Amino acid sequence: MEMFHNKILRLGFFLVLLIVGVLQMSFRVQEQQVFGGHINGLAVDRVHDARLLTRLAKKKYLFDADIQGAKVLLKQALISASYSIPAWLSLAELYNDEGHRQQSRQVLEYTDLLTSEINRWRWEKTLVDYQVGRTEILASELSYIIAEVPGKTRRDGLQLAFTLWDSPDDLLLNVGYKNIKHLMAHAIAKKLPKKGLFFWQIMQNRGVTLEERTLLSFLDMLLREGEIRAAGDIWRAYFNSQSILFNQDFAKPFCQLAFGWRAWGNKAFTMKFEPSIKDGSGRSLHYRFKGWQNFTFEHLYQIVPLVGGQLYEFTGEFKTKNVTTDQRPFVEIYGFECNKGYAKSAQVEANKDWTTIKFIFGVSEECESIVVRLRRDESWRIDNKLAGQLWLRNFEIIQTGQIFTVFDALPL
Numbered sequence: 001m002e003m004f005h006n007k008i009l010r011l012g013f014f015l016v017l018l019i020v021g022v023l024q025m026s027f028r029v030q031e032q033q034v035f036g037g038h039i040n041g042l043a044v045d046r047v048h049d050a051r052l053l054t055r056l057a058k059k060k061y062l063f064d065a066d067i068q069g070a071k072v073l074l075k076q077a078l079i080s081a082s083y084s085i086p087a088w089l090s091l092a093e094l095y096n097d098e099g100h101r102q103q104s105r106q107v108l109e110y111t112d113l114l115t116s117e118i119n120r121w122r123w124e125k126t127l128v129d130y131q132v133g134r135t136e137i138l139a140s141e142l143s144y145i146i147a148e149v150p151g152k153t154r155r156d157g158l159q160l161a162f163t164l165w166d167s168p169d170d171l172l173l174n175v176g177y178k179n180i181k182h183l184m185a186h187a188i189a190k191k192l193p194k195k196g197l198f199f200w201q202i203m204q205n206r207g208v209t210l211e212e213r214t215l216l217s218f219l220d221m222l223l224r225e226g227e228i229r230a231a232g233d234i235w236r237a238y239f240n241s242q243s244i245l246f247n248q249d250f251a252k253p254f255c256q257l258a259f260g261w262r263a264w265g266n267k268a269f270t271m272k273f274e275p276s277i278k279d280g281s282g283r284s285l286h287y288r289f290k291g292w293q294n295f296t297f298e299h300l301y302q303i304v305p306l307v308g309g310q311l312y313e314f315t316g317e318f319k320t321k322n323v324t325t326d327q328r329p330f331v332e333i334y335g336f337e338c339n340k341g342y343a344k345s346a347q348v349e350a351n352k353d354w355t356t357i358k359f360i361f362g363v364s365e366e367c368e369s370i371v372v373r374l375r376r377d378e379s380w381r382i383d384n385k386l387a388g389q390l391w392l393r394n395f396e397i398i399q400t401g402q403i404f405t406v407f408d409a410l411p412l
Helices: 002-035 050-064 069-082 083-097 101-115 120-133 135-149 153-162 169-176 175-189 193-206 212-224 228-238
Strands: 259-263 269-275 283-289 297-305 310-321 332-336 342-344 352-363 369-376 387-402
Touching: 050 069, 050 083, 069 083, 083 120, 083 259, 101 120, 120 135, 120 153, 135 153, 135 169, 135 175, 153 169, 153 175, 169 175, 169 387, 175 193, 175 212, 193 212, 193 228, 212 228, 228 297, 269 297, 297 352, 310 332, 332 352, 342 352
Parallel strands: none
Antiparallel strands: 259 297, 269 283, 283 387, 297 369, 310 352, 310 387, 332 342, 332 369
């Protein structure tokens, strides 16, 4: 039975290859015929498939350098289907390559009428406009494409717009204020912080809002591109006006961007949120270490925007159960994009009910943000695999009201 099944499979595979081969041979024969003035045995003027004629005209021009032959095919395509946009666009390209700019423009002007308020072929026509040098129409065409045609076509339109007009003022003037969200999205995707900040200010002035995820992506881009102060100012205004540390009670999902908590997993432990028993508000974060690995733990951190030149205090509550090895988790704080010192807490104890850990740290004038991270270093002992359970909750950073000076013991 199995042998019969295998024979059927081989026969089916052979038939598929045979069909593909016949189709390829048919297409090659068709191409040879068109170069001889015939398609499927018919004279070119008796063929009425505009798409086939246009495709073969392009090949005739590009691969055979036969401009006149390509023109014959395109004109026959337009006789067969006078509204064939691809044929008109190919004819405009052909005229342009011949140096007949005026004829090329006339063809494109007629194509403008055919594509008015139609998305299909709009991008292809804009590319031909660009090749021909119809710069006077590019602004309106790109404005329409960016506003109305989603997906890859919109992204291509934005890329061309950013190539044509480098200044954000010129981009807005040509593409239009109605497309400012799309301009902002492109600035974020291409990591253009200066343009992004310009568009952001315009949006603020005009009352245009961004979706939260897009705003977080914008702030994350600013942060990674060195615009830390600007990112911090926007963050505090929209996400964290009251407290310094964001989502300090772990009540919200981790956003994994900008100045929010970032966490990721590892097969050596599990992480889950649990309701806070203390007062019913917020949540605690529960880690269960499996005892499989001796590893550096640095899987939870937050970048925090701060005012430099100040002393701050970190506090957090921890609970542990049977945490092993001489190297156990602790909290560390260091400057983000500024190498100015280091501060850390004591390690958590192996077994301890809820207790508060706190320590003072300083932020120098030149630092605009810090990193708060839960960490555990590798152990060098024989019994070094991390096991046990750790709970944490109610992380907080407050200003002490004291000024940081060079004499402080814990500069950042």
